Amino acid sequence: MRALRVGKMLRDTLRSLFRRPVTVEYMTKPGSMVPLPERFRGKLTYDKSACIGCLLCIRVCPGGVITSTEERKASFNISRCIFCGQCVEICPKGAIKMSSQFEVVTYDKNGLLIK
Amino acid sequence: MVVKRSTERTEKEVEYTRLRIPFGPVHPALKEPVLLRISVRGEEIIDVDMTLGHVHRGIESLAEGRNLIQTLYLIERICGICSHSHTTCFIQALEEIGSIIPSERALYLRTLIFEMERIHSHLLLLGVMAYEIGFDTLFMFTWHVREKILDLFEKITGNRIHHAMNTIGGVRWDLTSQMAGEVKAYMREIEKSTKYIHSAFTDGTVEKRICNLGVLDYNDAIKLCVVGPTARGSGVNIDVRKDHPYAAYDELKGDFSVITRKDGDVYARTEVRIFEVFESINIIKAILDRLPNGSIRPEENVFRIMKRIPEGEAVSLVEAPRGELLYFVKTDGKGGLIRLKVRTPTFSNLLSLKRMLVGCEIADIPVIVASIDPCLSCTNRVTIINQEKGKSKVIDMDSLRRMVRRKWMRR
Structure with missing residues (x-):
């Protein structure tokens, strides 16, 4: 039988008792969050004045998030969004952008509608 | 007299006890919901019966009502661990139908994400393996490595x-030199950690x-057509990356070797995965050294490209972390799909x-089931077998709840 090497892992276990935890506590202190990268895909933002009403975003959206309004602008239902970023890519005027906001939990369903 | 009767009974119990244990379909530790009905005599397993289809989501049917770019993001959701494998396989089929050739850089970047995904999937399984055999320290350590x-x-x-890396004819995000440096630095770190995991x-x-x-x-491995690390653990030398090179694997052929083990046991399958992590690291190092310059995707709008894809059908193969993944795609020539068929390695x-x-x-059930890297479970189901009549019935969650309620009412 080979030599037991449990001691090696045990040393690692004991050492981790005195180390700082790897995990970061969520929002206990301001600024204690894990930094978000530049390309992070968060909640959508919509610039209505820049929108020209081509409605290409409706045709690419896989989740059925986007519907058209009466004045030929887009309206977004974030509760269906899968954060793929395809609408951002297809928009010819850059009217849709993805923010770094990832907390989309809300008490009111209407808070998730962007018009 | 009394003593004699009791010995008779124990003898009978030992001889005829045959329990059926339902194992599945929902379990927090394992991912693929499968119901195994296992017959045991004492501790020994004598028969296994399998029921599939507990998470049938109708994705193939859903895809048929959507256009190609919507389907791309839909099929990414088939699997969380190998999402990039699924999209690559689908995109390859589309590019074959539309005869679109992605740029060299795009192919290399696809391969990079592919290999990083393999590392993260294998580390996930190594952690699960350690967890199943009760080695929680190693589980925590492995998942810490994977987190980065x-x-x-x-x-x-x-x-x-x-x-969401793939798009028709290329990839969506480029690798900056700063990111390449970070990946390279992390590969050195992960090599050290994987050596430690191996020890x-x-x-x-x-x-x-x-x-x-x-x-x-x-x-048996040949007869049962197993794929991926499960087959390679039994000594079958198959790997789509070598046999039918796709993406940039044709040029990276010399940078990795196929790992096989002859034993065919759980340890062999685990070891294959550990060494495949090292091979993936080699591939990533080669990619970062030889990453060609150029554009990563066509300038054209996605709609234009979609319209160019004619009516046709194609079969595409990739080596996902769990084995060979197959897609059959049939397009209608108007930017939609007629048929999509997915055959996953599990x-x-x-x-x-x-x-x-x-x-x-x-x-041993959790260890063996985890060793082929699927995902299993246990629910509140009980099978009662009436030995005299030879009948069995399965009590599901609802009837169990009803029984509990009835008992509570009687009180």
Whole structure:
């Protein structure tokens, strides 16, 4: 039988008792969050004045998030969004952008509608 | 007299006790919901029956009502662990139908994400393996290593799990030189950590637990058509990356080798995965050294490209972390799909479970099932077998709840 090497892992276990935890506590202190990268895909933002009403975003959206309004602008239902970023890519005027906001939990369903 | 009767009864119990244990379909530790009905005599497993289809989501049917670019993000959701494999396989089929040739840089970047995904999937399984054999320290350590690779994914593609890296004719995000440096630095770190994980897995206690367990020999592996690390653990030398090179693997052929083990037990399958992590690291290093310059995607709008894809059909193969993944795609020529067929590696591997499990003990079930890298479970179901009449009935959650309620009412 080979030599037991449990001691090696045990040393690692004991050492981790005195180390700082790897995990970061969520929002206990301001600024204690894990930094978000530049390309992070968060909640959508919509610039209505820049929108020209081509409605290409409706045709690419896989989740059925986007519907058209009466004045030929887009309206977004974030509760269906899968954060793929395809609408951002297809928009010819850059009217849709993805923010770094990832907390989309809300008490009111209407808070998730962007018009 | 009394003593004699009791001995008779125990003899009878030993001879005829045959329990059926339902194992599945929902379990927090394992991912693929499968119901295994396991017959045991004492501790020994004598038969395994399998029921599939507990998470049938109708994705193939959903895809047929959507256009190609919507389908791309839909099929990414088939699997969280190998999301990039699914999209690559689909995109390859589309590019074959539309005869679109992606740029060299795009192919290399696809391969990069592919190999990073393989590392993260294998590390996930190694952690699960350690967890199943009760080695929680190693589980925590392995998943800590894996966590950083997810952060790298987030940096490169913007999301930890569903990368959304592929698009028709290329990839969506480029690798900056700063990111390349980070990936390179992390590869050195991960090599060190994986060596440590390997030394922990060669520990005497771990070897005693998983050696000669769930053996699938070479002939059975061939007959049951198993794929991926499960097949390579039984000595079958198959790897789509070598046999039918796709993406940039044709040029990277010399940078990695196919790992095979002859034993066919749980330990062999685990070891194959550990060494495949090293091979993936080699591939990533080669990619970063030889990354060509150029554009990553066509300038054209996605709609234009979609319109160019004619009516046609194609079959595409990739080597996902769990084995060979197959797609059959049939387009209608108007930017939509007529038929989509997906054959995932776990489906090929699941049938081999019966051969592995028979003869083992109940306590080995989670270890063996985890070793082929699927995802299993346990619910509140009980099977009651009436031995005299030979009938059995399964009590599901609802009837169990009803029984509990009735008992409560009587009180």
